[in-house]
Amino acid sequence: MKILVVDDSNFVRSLVGKTLQINFPNLNLLMACNGIEGYNLYRSEKPDLIVTDLLMPEMNGWELLKLVREEDLSVKVIVFSADVQKANQDDIEKFGITAFLHKPFNKEKSEQLINIIKEEFSA
Numbered sequence: 396m397k398i399l400v401v402d403d404s405n406f407v408r409s410l411v412g413k414t415l416q417i418n419f420p421n422l423n424l425l426m427a428c429n430g431i432e433g434y435n436l437y438r439s440e441k442p443d444l445i446v447t448d449l450l451m452p453e454m455n456g457w458e459l460l461k462l463v464r465e466e467d468l469s470v471k472v473i474v475f476s477a478d479v480q481k482a483n484q485d486d487i488e489k490f491g492i493t494a495f496l497h498k499p500f501n502k503e504k505s506e507q508l509i510n511i512i513k514e515e516f517s518a
Contacts, residue, residue: 396454397423399442401433401459402475403451405419410500411446411475411508420511434462441471444512447455448498449476449487460490471515473508 398415402408408426415422420480425440427433431454433447445463456474463470474487477498484495492510494511 396421396457397425397440397442398444398446398512399433399436399440399444400429401424401430401447401451401456403428403448407448407475407498407500410499410505411513414505415512418432419512424504428457431473433459436516437470438466443516444473446473446475448506449478449483449488450473458485460487464490473511475504475508 396419398474400408400411408428410425412426416424425436425442427436429451433439434454436475437445447456454475460472463472468491471493473494473496474492475496475498488495493515496507
């Protein structure tokens with residue numbers, strides 16, 4: 396399985412990445428610090444799943460998701476963001492995301508993330 400984590404926070408990328416690597420030992424983990432870098436990695440690596448923040452400099456998660464969906468409706472996307480406005484969450488869900496998790500990344504969110512990924516890729 397190949398997962399791309401896109402977040403402008405090095406701390407969050409590191410926490411999410413370590414959590415994924417511990418729970419999925421055969422994981423091919425890709426990391427990007429903004430939407431531009433994330434989109435370039437998406438195009439070159441074709442990950443099975445993208446975990447992205449929404450609020451990032453240069454290219455935000457909304458723009459990244461729009462570009463990805465123009466090319467691929469099937470790639471799974473989990474949005475992990477501090478943007479907790481219900482209207483924004485409803486709008487982003489129209490892009491066919493797999494899940495929306497609210498920051499901060501803690502033990503509970505870690506377990507939710509792992510369970511969602513296991514459910515999506517167990518078939």
